[in-house]
Amino acid sequence: MKEESSCVIKFENVTKYYTLYHNFVGIKNFLFNLPSVIKNLKRQKFCALKNVSFEIYRKQTVGIIGKNGAGKSTILGLIAKVLKPSLGKVYVEGKVVGLLELEAGFHPDLTGYENIILNGILLGLTKSEILSKIDEIIEFSGLDGFIFQPLRTYSSGMLARLGFSVSVHIPADILLIDEVLAVGDLDFQKKCYKKIEEIKNKDKTIIFVSHDMDAITKICDRVILVKEGEIIKDGNPYEVVEYYTETS
Amino acid sequence: MRFKNRKIQYIVDLILELAKKELKVRYKNSILGYLWSILSPLSLAIVFFVAFKIFMRLKIENYVLFLITGLFSWQWFTNSVYASTNLFLNNATLIKKIKFPKDSLIYSMVLNDLVHFVLATPVIFLFILIYRQKISLYLILFPFVVVLQYLFISGICLIVSSINLFFRDLERLVVVFTNLLFYLTPIIYSPEMVPQRYRIFLLFNPMSNFVILYRNMFIFDRIQFEIMIATLIFSIMIFLIGQSVYKILEWRFAEVV
Numbered sequence: 001m002k003e004e005s006s007c008v009i010k011f012e013n014v015t016k017y018y019t020l021y022h023n024f025v026g027i028k029n030f031l032f033n034l035p036s037v038i039k040n041l042k043r044q045k046f047c048a049l050k051n052v053s054f055e056i057y058r059k060q061t062v063g064i065i066g067k068n069g070a071g072k073s074t075i076l077g078l079i080a081k082v083l084k085p086s087l088g089k090v091y092v093e094g095k096v097v098g099l100l101e102l103e104a105g106f107h108p109d110l111t112g113y114e115n116i117i118l119n120g121i122l123l124g125l126t127k128s129e130i131l132s133k134i135d136e137i138i139e140f141s142g143l144d145g146f147i148f149q150p151l152r153t154y155s156s157g158m159l160a161r162l163g164f165s166v167s168v169h170i171p172a173d174i175l176l177i178d179e180v181l182a183v184g185d186l187d188f189q190k191k192c193y194k195k196i197e198e199i200k201n202k203d204k205t206i207i208f209v210s211h212d213m214d215a216i217t218k219i220c221d222r223v224i225l226v227k228e229g230e231i232i233k234d235g236n237p238y239e240v241v242e243y244y245t246e247t248s
Numbered sequence: 249m250r251f252k253n254r255k256i257q258y259i260v261d262l263i264l265e266l267a268k269k270e271l272k273v274r275y276k277n278s279i280l281g282y283l284w285s286i287l288s289p290l291s292l293a294i295v296f297f298v299a300f301k302i303f304m305r306l307k308i309e310n311y312v313l314f315l316i317t318g319l320f321s322w323q324w325f326t327n328s329v330y331a332s333t334n335l336f337l338n339n340a341t342l343i344k345k346i347k348f349p350k351d352s353l354i355y356s357m358v359l360n361d362l363v364h365f366v367l368a369t370p371v372i373f374l375f376i377l378i379y380r381q382k383i384s385l386y387l388i389l390f391p392f393v394v395v396l397q398y399l400f401i402s403g404i405c406l407i408v409s410s411i412n413l414f415f416r417d418l419e420r421l422v423v424v425f426t427n428l429l430f431y432l433t434p435i436i437y438s439p440e441m442v443p444q445r446y447r448i449f450l451l452f453n454p455m456s457n458f459v460i461l462y463r464n465m466f467i468f469d470r471i472q473f474e475i476m477i478a479t480l481i482f483s484i485m486i487f488l489i490g491q492s493v494y495k496i497l498e499w500r501f502a503e504v505v
Binding site: 018019077080081082083084096097098105107109110114117118121122123124125126127178 | 254257258261262265266269272273276342343344345346347348499501502503
């Protein structure tokens with residue numbers, strides 16, 4: 001029963017439809033074919049998740065694997081609360097921080113330093129909070145020499161370093177990592193895994209989405225395999241990964 | 249700015265940082281950054297001056313001054329509204345990944361254009377000097393009117409940007425509509441030139457009210473309380489409508505951007 005109380009993410013029969021809006025586009029089309037447009041609207045739904053239920057407990061590190069379009073990002077979106085389920089319920093306890101895609105919160109013309117502040121604020125910190133952490137972030141990123149250079153001069157590996165460094169220094173209960181570690185060099189990857197271990201030991205929950213099966217088995221203590229919007233396997237990383245590599 | 253409440257502090261920080269980012273980017277890339285922002289209304293003013301004052305002999309005194317007081321605030325309006333149509337689309341990656349108050353993107357963008365508008369006012373004073381006009385005491389109301397215009401434009405931008413995600417044609421309609429509105433707003437002509445029986449419609453055009461209010465302060469040294477009140481009510485109303493349109497549609501943004 002101890003497990004029950006520490007459940008931080010709970011999906012209850014979650015179904016997610018996406019309405020395909022491009023049928024709706026065009027005022028001419030809209031005005032002249034109104035009945036068929038509305039009919040299309042009802043019909044043209046894409047089901048990204050079908051009646052999915054699972055629970056994730058505090059301190060778990062859960063990998064989500066599956067082919068492109070299987071519904072991994074939809075699950076992350078639902079946990080991050082940027083999406084709402086069409087049916088069912090999603091419970092999330094605590095603050096969720098997602099790793100930003102590199103181009104998302106960053107501006108190429110601003111310096112690394114300015115981007116850290118901007119990114120930190122977008123991820124939910126006030127300016128003074130991010131400023132109090134900025135030295136730590138810069139040190140972790142190992143980019144001190146470039147931090148006052150505009151971001152467009154950075155290599156993609158350096159960008160990955162900066163993004164990861166900001167995200168892991170934001171205090172959060174649940175960390176969403178979506179395919180970012182692959183870009184950094186070995187040195188930094190090692191640092192990242194160490195940091196993730198550290199976060200794991202701090203009572204945090206990590207959701208890790210990746211196509212890198214080595215990374216998945218290395219980090220996670222539970223793996224969920226999604227296929228066409230359904231969970232087809234959930235459990236021990238080695239078993240699930242093996243099943244996935246065999247069947248695909 | 250410091251606030252006790254963390255939530256308010258956060259929103260303020262977010263809006264200010266986003267606005268600062270845009271300002272920095274704009275001025276980092278071009279030495280003439282500031283000039284560019286006043287150049288386009290100024291060039292319009294020159295064209296209108298030649299066409300209406302020299303060719304058509306419009307009987308309005310200090311015509312350039314008259315024009316730019318209207319054009320600068322109009323420029324703010326169109327810049328913000330045009331930028332708002334694709335604002336959420338341009339920030340799609342952010343909206344899909346993290347939960348944050350997305351309307352702050354609008355507020356910071358309009359704030360950014362507000363700064364440009366305020367930075368352009370020295371040009372108005374320059375022309376006041378050139379035409380040897382005096383500086384009116386009513387200008388103490390200038391910040392108040394700017395805040396109202398900020399609320400009004402933010403409201404419109406919230407409506408336009410939210411609906412445009414679901415109905416992409418709106419973007420083009422906005423261009424057509426603002427072009428029409430430009431000529432329905434007394435920018436190149438004065439409200440007195442509008443026949444009496446149509447003049448009432450000007451009152452229902454918030455942009456016309458803003459232009460009239462700015463001119464009253466900068467040129468005519470007078471105040472029209474009824475227009476002030478109408479503008480106050482209109483601006484707050486539009487802002488609240490914008491807020492509710494945004495709130496109704498917001499949860500679907502991540503699906504459609």
